[in-house]
Amino acid sequence: MSRRTIVVVEDEATIVGAVASRLRSEGFAVETAATGPDGVALCARVAPDLVVLDWMLPGFDGIEACRRIQAERPVPVLFLTARDAEADVLVGLGIGADDYVTKPFSPRELVARIHAVLRRTARAAEEPAPSRIALGRDVLDLDGRRLLRDGVEVPLTPTELDLLATLAGRPGRAFSRDELLAEVWEWRTGGSTRTVDSHVAALRRKLGADVVRTVPGHGYALGDRA
Known part of the structure; x- marks a missing residue:
């Protein structure tokens, strides 16, 4: 069985390093991008099982990136955001995100959320x-x-x-x-x-x-x- 692929789109190198390292230790294949346009292009190329997407990105923000990623191919998206106001969260959920984690967060918490989203996705596909x-x-x-x-x-x-x-x-x-x-x-x-x-x-x-x-x-x- 091939490893599931996670794309992490985040412009802060320390966060990318910590998240990618933890995900790889959990057995995932991880690809990363640092800008909105690069993240969209990467998702189109590798067809990930899930996308971890920062809210604020160079090029264009995570909201626009999420719209473009979902237009290309439906895929679970988990937002990383420093913005926890309800209105901001609703925007993310409204354009196709499945969950969100507010910064600062622990890589362990993020991995638990990712596993939960992937379990829900698999269950929905196998047991309608x-x-x-x-x-x-x-x-x-x-x-x-x-x-x-x-x-x-x-x-x-x-x-x-x-x-x-x-x-x-x-x-x-x-x-x-x-x-x-x-x-x-x-x-x-x-x-x-x-x-x-x-x-x-x-x-x-x-x-x-x-x-x-x-x-x-x-x-x-x-x-x-x-």
Whole structure:
């Protein structure tokens, strides 16, 4: 079995060195680039299994790089960012990122996040659920891994699809944030509940405020669309 390839697009040499060294020690093949244009070209050339992408890059920023990478070929993207404002996070999630890590971070944490994203991607590809779920105007097509609104596909990231499918699979269930971290992100410990909040906010922005219901003092549940 060939090694999975990770592309790291980051202009700070110390971060690149630490991340690449840790990923290689975990058995990944690692390719690196230091600018937005070089990162896009590298991804087109090597077709990575996952991209670690800095927010601020020379040439053009990580947002534009993510758009171009995803337009060429859908691939999981994990952002590195010093910006933790919710609006900034939502921009990244909205254009196709699957997760983000806020600087400063430990290489060990980053590797754990990468493994979680890759597990979700593999699970989604190998074990699609054999059904569709109607959510008002929307149809969650679990076989096809897509959401349709009036027959037109709404672009969602793999993580957003997993989150919506988890909530829609048990519409009467209120999930705590920790439960969602465990089921969707496969984090047993150490995950930030802000990750859940950010993805819920992204779903609401794309699909409407009523798609996910907040359960005060607990977490989230599917909204009242069905």
